[in-house]
Amino acid sequence: MTDRLTEEVLQELLEAPSIDSFIAEHEFPSCTLAEYLQQLLEQKHLERARVVRMADLNETFGYQIFTGARNPSRNKVLQIAFAMALTLKETNRALSASGASTLNCKNRRDAIIIFCLDHGCSLQKVNEELFRLGEETVC
Amino acid sequence: MPDMMSCMETDCSTDNTERELERYLQACARADSWRVDRVLKESAFETTEVVYFQGSHGGELGPFVRKRIDCSAGVGSAYEDLWRAQHSGVVLRSVPRIVECVRTGDTLAVVMEFVEGPTLAGYVKRTGASVDLALRVLPELCRAVSDLHELLPQPLIHRDLKPSNIIMSSSGPIIIDFGIARTWRTDAECDTAHFGTRAYAPPEQFGFGQTDERSDVYALGKLLYFCAMGEEPPRISSADELMALGLPSGLSKIVSQATQLDPQVRFASAHALERAILSQRPAGEGNTVSRFEKNDAVAGEGVLLSSSARDVPTSSDNAISVAPTGTSTSRVQRFWASLAKTPHWLGKVWNVLVILTYGLLVLGSIFAIVQPNTEDAALPLWFRIVEYVLIVDVGLAPVAYLFLDKRRLYDLHPLLKVVTFRLQLLICFVVAVACSVVTFLASAAAGIQWA
Numbered sequence: 001m002t003d004r005l006t007e008e009v010l011q012e013l014l015e016a017p018s019i020d021s022f023i024a025e026h027e028f029p030s031c032t033l034a035e036y037l038q039q040l041l042e043q044k045h046l047e048r049a050r051v052v053r054m055a056d057l058n059e060t061f062g063y064q065i066f067t068g069a070r071n072p073s074r075n076k077v078l079q080i081a082f083a084m085a086l087t088l089k090e091t092n093r094a095l096s097a098s099g100a101s102t103l104n105c106k107n108r109r110d111a112i113i114i115f116c117l118d119h120g121c122s123l124q125k126v127n128e129e130l131f132r133l134g135e136e137t138v139c
Numbered sequence: 140m141p142d143m144m145s146c147m148e149t150d151c152s153t154d155n156t157e158r159e160l161e162r163y164l165q166a167c168a169r170a171d172s173w174r175v176d177r178v179l180k181e182s183a184f185e186t187t188e189v190v191y192f193q194g195s196h197g198g199e200l201g202p203f204v205r206k207r208i209d210c211s212a213g214v215g216s217a218y219e220d221l222w223r224a225q226h227s228g229v230v231l232r233s234v235p236r237i238v239e240c241v242r243t244g245d246t247l248a249v250v251m252e253f254v255e256g257p258t259l260a261g262y263v264k265r266t267g268a269s270v271d272l273a274l275r276v277l278p279e280l281c282r283a284v285s286d287l288h289e290l291l292p293q294p295l296i297h298r299d300l301k302p303s304n305i306i307m308s309s310s311g312p313i314i315i316d317f318g319i320a321r322t323w324r325t326d327a328e329c330d331t332a333h334f335g336t337r338a339y340a341p342p343e344q345f346g347f348g349q350t351d352e353r354s355d356v357y358a359l360g361k362l363l364y365f366c367a368m369g370e371e372p373p374r375i376s377s378a379d380e381l382m383a384l385g386l387p388s389g390l391s392k393i394v395s396q397a398t399q400l401d402p403q404v405r406f407a408s409a410h411a412l413e414r415a416i417l418s419q420r421p422a423g424e425g426n427t428v429s430r431f432e433k434n435d436a437v438a439g440e441g442v443l444l445s446s447s448a449r450d451v452p453t454s455s456d457n458a459i460s461v462a463p464t465g466t467s468t469s470r471v472q473r474f475w476a477s478l479a480k481t482p483h484w485l486g487k488v489w490n491v492l493v494i495l496t497y498g499l500l501v502l503g504s505i506f507a508i509v510q511p512n513t514e515d516a517a518l519p520l521w522f523r524i525v526e527y528v529l530i531v532d533v534g535l536a537p538v539a540y541l542f543l544d545k546r547r548l549y550d551l552h553p554l555l556k557v558v559t560f561r562l563q564l565l566i567c568f569v570v571a572v573a574c575s576v577v578t579f580l581a582s583a584a585a586g587i588q589w590a
Binding site for chain 1 (some may be wrong): 156157159160163164167168170171211242243244245
């Protein structure tokens with residue numbers, strides 16, 4: 001019975017989530033990649049041009065991704081994810097929005113990428129690690 | 140992910156990261172070898188299962204307990220702290236041994252040993268609640284909790300101590316379920332996550348400040364009542380009312396002090412509570428607190444060190460094999476932890492002394508200016524003023540500030556905590572250098588030769 005109480009209190013107190021998490025969770029149920037990336041840019045106060053540069057993407061191509069004119073491959077989405085320092089959750093949402101498969105820790109390459117995302121590594125660092133461990137690099 | 144180490148492109152961090160990556164990849168590779176035997180508990184944030192590890196040659200290791208925790212609500216990080224502590228050699232006798240601790244994004248998967256035995260609730264029901272039982276079980280429990288508070292780099296506050304979270308194993312009480320435990324952060328004004336079980340959780344846990352060691356002391360006080368009376372403790376903390384319910388007066392006073400609403404009035408640490416409880420034991424069973432290698436003299440609480448095996452009263456349930464507690468906590472941090480426990484009145488006396496000393500030195504400098512000795516008389520007045528005011532008054536002011544006991548000041552003006560001890564040291568140094576340079580320039584301007 002006492003076990004219940006912790007859970008109940010937990011639920012009770014979480015029934016009223018903070019505004020930020022509410023927005024993050026509910027504002028985009030199923031949107032396109034371009035919309036989601038735009039939203040992330042605003043949330044994190046990032047500049048599209050900088051992100052494209054840091055993601056090592058061609059300027060025009062990058063612009064087209066953010067406007068929705070082109071659909072990027074899985075690796076390109078990962079490049080953007082590292083450039084924007086996304087969390088694992090955000091990256092997976094971006095990947096599924098673009099139609100690619102999400103990161104699965106059972107796959108060795110994905111596991112390395114997950115680890116690097118969690119640790120805030122740069123794109124360069126993740127490429128280094130992938131190369132060192134004999135996996136295909138991101139770019 | 141507040142506690143994640145971010146990769147820096149320096150050599151030793153890279154090695155660390157590479158090792159961690161290796162460990163992570165190995166854990167991911169093992170992920171399929173865990174066989175789930177049964178599910179113990181399932182909720183939105185945490186799934187607890189009994190698992191067995193299937194070796195490649197068909198053998199099985201186990202049982203283990205695996206918890207998968209969704210950390211996005213700010214819970215669960217305690218397991219990583221425990222894992223790190225155990226991995227670096229800290230011996231925590233009353234905590235299950237963590238075998239694996241892997242974080243993927245927001246999900247933490249912890250595998251730890253399966254502790255056999257009844258929960259404290261079951262144990263009390265089976266053996267029957269009594270003052271004897273309470274006096275037997277609680278000191279060990281307090282010791283377990285103070286281990287968590289003192290042996291880790293930062294105190295780990297459990298925040299959910301209750302009868303169902305304590306297993307009475309053959310080697311003593313083992314604390315489980317660190318789901319809402321958290322490490323005490325020096326800069327947090329209040330906890331961001333509010334949880335707990337109403338009967339055992341103190342008011343500050345529901346949003347009125349940061350929980351600290353004394354929150355666990357509150358829970359221990361309630362547990363003392365539970366062990367003595369066998370029922371859920373009521374929401375009262377006055378000694379008289381407790382006595383009216385049937386609790387003997389000695390224990391009532393202890394429970395009352397431990398469960399006061401104001402944390403300042405409670406016992407300052409689980410250790411203090413332990414000693415208070417031990418003093419209630421009948422004389423024959425010995426009052427020594429056997430603690431191995433506790434080399435921090437906690438100010439104001441004289442600890443009796445005994446290197447003999449613990450006095451084990453009556454039942455064999457409680458035979459604990461005592462081992463020296465090796466700790467890798469930095470001495471400096473433990474020094475500060477024990478300093479922080481000095482009573483406030485002592486801090487005030489100290490402050491008065493520091494200010495008096497500074498005042499005396501300032502007075503001395505004024506005298507040196509106004510009534511110089513033979514040597515200084517040769518120097519021009521303006522120079523004497525510059526020299527003494529700068530070097531003594533200005534230069535020593537940050538030093539005096541450094542030495543003050545600023546705990547009350549921080550309570551009133553939390554913003555001042557931004558100026559950490561290191562920063563204060565730096566300021567002292569910088570001010571000292573600046574004053575010396577100015578004095579030297581002034582002396583050059585005055586044409587004084589330093590012989």
